[in-house]
Every structure is written in structure tokens, then in C-alpha cells.
Amino acid sequence: MVEPILKWAGGKRQLLSEITGRFPVEFERYHEPFVGGGAVYFHIEPDGGSINDLNDRLVTLYETIRDRDPDDLIAENRSHEHSEEYYYDARDDFNELREVDEKTAAERLREASLFIYLNRTCFNGLYRENNSGEFNVPVGRYANPDWVxxxxxxxxxxxxxxxxxxxxxFEYVREAASAGDLVYFDPPYEPVSTTADFTDYHAEGFDRDDQRRLRDLAVDLDEMGVSVVLSNSPPVAELYEGVEQFTVHVVEATRAINSDADNRGEVAEVLITNVAEGTQRRKTLSEYQ
Ligand SMILES: C[S@@+](CC[C@H](N)C(=O)[O-])C[C@H]1O[C@@H](n2cnc3c(N)ncnc32)[C@H](O)[C@@H]1O
Known part of the structure; x- marks a missing residue:
């Protein structure tokens, strides 16, 4: 079990046992098409499979962590400073690096390290881009942030x-997954209210048509013999009504990241799955009994 390196909106740390408890006891490979901060992926540390995200800078970070000598990234992380002035310079550097098409290995390392630094020192650990794709979150107030x-x-x-x-x-997983695999989907949520709009992790939104596309993909995966678990907000459950292979469970979750302090609190989430109850981990493993 590994702790995620990033704070990420929609992070699933509070719901880990609810989610992984619905995974099948046995599966071949594991795929997470909306990996974000990767709380679930890193919790289960699967042996093989795939992760994906539309956020290119997040993907550069994970590739760098996987492919580089960890000591190189740690050394780059140690080069950052804790000051407001440094933060805004670092943010400018991070946004300028996005414009570089063919990045050198050193530039990729720098971009990954800046991502970790900004995530640990920005306001509320939010990731937000403006319409030009620039990361635009202001500096946060932390006594002793750990970005190394x-x-x-x-x-x-x-x-x-x-x-x-x-x-x-996310549809890449249609090709990537095969019978016996497990896919966990954690898409951007439909806002429950207008103050809970977290669909802008990435400059592009995720709308009802995307949710329908996701449902159709889940049905196709089921037909291929793939186990599917999906988290979402309650309004999406209606899309799965009448899809008999899938069951919908409502669970309570505490949202970890919410810029509106009054709006922090218990929010119902739904878990949708084609994994039969009797074969779910929580039904068969003693840690869930
Ligand atoms: C709810 S977050 C995932 C949170 C993650 N489970 C965690 O624990 O941190 C949704 C992610 O989907 C990504 N995303 C948005 N639209 C996408 C798409 N069409 N395909 C793949 N990823 C997408 C966003 O960049 C975001 O990181």
C-alpha cells in the first residue's frame, strides 16, 4: 500500500475500503482510466495493467516517477524553496514548460518536480487551469509543506x-482490457449543486454525453468478461436503471477538497458494479467482515 503523492479533487482516500471491497477477489490486470491522484491504484498496487488521465502534466509526472531514477526526482524536489515569490516563479516555469513541444529529459524531470511542488504549496491542493491551459491556483498558506x-x-x-x-x-480501455481484467472508473462528477463544480480538473468539462459514453463502455466491457467498478454522484445512477448487469450502491463520503468550507461534509456517492456480491472482496475477505 502506497500513499498518493498528490492532493487531487475527488481523491478517494475516505472511500478506499468501500471501493476496493467491491473489487473481485481475483482478477488478471487492473486498469484505471481516470487515475487522478491515484489513491485506489496506489492502495492496491496491482501487478500489471494501465492507468490513464487526460491531464498531460499528470501523465508526465507518473511517467517520470516510473522511468527515472527516483534519486534524480528527489534531488530536483529538494531544489525548491518555501516562499511566495518562489511559488509564483515556479508556477510561471511550469506553464512555460507546457509550451515546449519536444521536451528534453531534464525538462520533463523539472516539469514533474514543479507539479509536485505546486501541488503541495498551492491553495487547498487544487488543480485548476484557465482557458489557455495555464495552471492558475494561487499560493497556499502552509507552515511546513513536504514537497520532497x-x-x-x-x-x-x-x-x-x-x-x-x-x-x-477513457475509451482507450476498450482496447487495453481483456476478459478477467478489472476496470475502476472514477470520472469527473456531475455537480450535485452549482457550488460543487469540480468538473474543471482539466480545461475540458465532462458532461452528460460523456457519462452516457462511459455507461455504454461499461456495458461493452461487461460483455467482454471484464469486471467493472464505477464511482459517481447520485444523479448519474439513473443512467444505469434498467441495465441489469449492474447494481447501484449508495455510500456516504466526506469530500476532502472543497474550497467552500460550509460545503464540506457528508455527500452521498454511488458505486456501480457488475461484480457479483458473492465474489466481492468484502464478502470473502476477513478484513471486510
Ligand atoms: C474524479 S478525478 C479522479 C480522482 C482519483 N480517483 C483520485 O483518487 O485522485 C477524474 C479525473 O479524470 C480526468 N479526466 C477528465 N476527463 C477525462 C476523459 N475524457 N478521459 C480520461 N480522463 C479524464 C481528470 O483529469 C481527473 O484527473
Missing amino acids: QADRVRALHDALQGTSIHNED
Whole structure:
């Protein structure tokens, strides 16, 4: 079990046992098409499979952690400073690096390290881009933020060996998965209210048509013999009504990241799955009984 390196909106740390308890006891490979901060992936540390996200900078970070010597990234992480002025310079550097098409290995390392630094020192650990794709979150107030995270970088490096990393739309998994595999989907949520709009992790939104596309993909995967577990917000459950292979469970979750303090609290989430109850981990493993 490895702790995620990033704070990420929609992070699933509170729901780990609810989610992984619905995974089948046995599966071949594991795929996570909306990996974000990767709380579930890193919790289960699968042996093989794939992760994916539309956020290209996030993908560069995971590729760098997997492919580089962890000591190189840790050394780069140690080069950062804790000051407001440094933060805004680092943010400018990070945004300028995005414009570089063919990045050198050193530039990729720098971009990955800046991502970790900004995530640990920005306001509320949010990731937000403006319409031009620039990361635009202001500096946060932390007494002693840890952006080096040497132990986590090493642990994540080991965990990611053998995992393929993609930067595409979630439908890639139709090709990547095969019978016996497990796919966990954690898409951007439909906002429950207008103040809970977290669909802008990435400059592009995720709308009802995307949710329908996801449902159709889940049905296709089921037909291929793939186990599917999906988390979402309650309004999406209606899309699965009448899809008899899938069952919908409501669970309570505490949202970890919410810029509106009054809006922090218990929020119902739904878990949708085609994994039969009797074969779910929580029904068969003593830790869930
Ligand atoms: C709810 S977050 C995942 C949170 C993650 N489970 C965690 O624990 O941190 C959803 C992710 O989907 C990504 N995303 C948005 N649209 C996408 C698409 N069409 N295909 C793949 N990823 C997408 C976002 O960049 C975001 O990182």
C-alpha cells in the first residue's frame, strides 16, 4: 500500500475500503482510466495493467516517477524553496514548460518536480487551469509543506513498474482490457449543486454525453468478461436503471477538497458494479467482515 503523492479533487482516500471491497477477489490486470491522484491504484498496487488521465502534466509526472531514477526526482524536489515569490516563479516555469513541444529529459524531470511542488504549496491542493491551459491556483498558506516526499517517490517508482501509462480519452480501455481484467472508473462528477463544480480538473468539462459514453463502455466491457467498478454522484445512477448487469450502491463520503468550507461534509456517492456480491472482496475477505 502506497500513499498518493498528490492532493487531487475527488481523491478517494475516505472511500478506499468501500471501493476496493467491491473489487473481485481475483482478477488478471487492473486498469484505471481516470487515475487522478491515484489513491485506489496506489492502495492496491496491482501487478500489471494501465492507468490513464487526460491531464498531460499528470501523465508526465507518473511517467517520470516510473522511468527515472527516483534519486534524480528527489534531488530536483529538494531544489525548491518555501516562499511566495518562489511559488509564483515556479508556477510561471511550469506553464512555460507546457509550451515546449519536444521536451528534453531534464525538462520533463523539472516539469514533474514543479507539479509536485505546486501541488503541495498551492491553495487547498487544487488543480485548476484557465482557458489557455495555464495552471492558475494561487499560493497556499502552509507552515511546513513536504514537497520532497522521498519515501513516496521511491515507493511509487516501484509500484508503477509494469503499468502502462496513457494520456487519452477513457475509451482507450476498450482496447487495453481483456476478459478477467478489472476496470475502476472514477470520472469527473456531475455537480450535485452549482457550488460543487469540480468538473474543471482539466480545461475540458465532462458532461452528460460523456457519462452516457462511459455507461455504454461499461456495458461493452461487461460483455467482454471484464469486471467493472464505477464511482459517481447520485444523479448519474439513473443512467444505469434498467441495465441489469449492474447494481447501484449508495455510500456516504466526506469530500476532502472543497474550497467552500460550509460545503464540506457528508455527500452521498454511488458505486456501480457488475461484480457479483458473492465474489466481492468484502464478502470473502476477513478484513471486510
Ligand atoms: C474524479 S478525478 C479522479 C480522482 C482519483 N480517483 C483520485 O483518487 O485522485 C477524474 C479525473 O479524470 C480526468 N479526466 C477528465 N476527463 C477525462 C476523459 N475524457 N478521459 C480520461 N480522463 C479524464 C481528470 O483529469 C481527473 O484527473
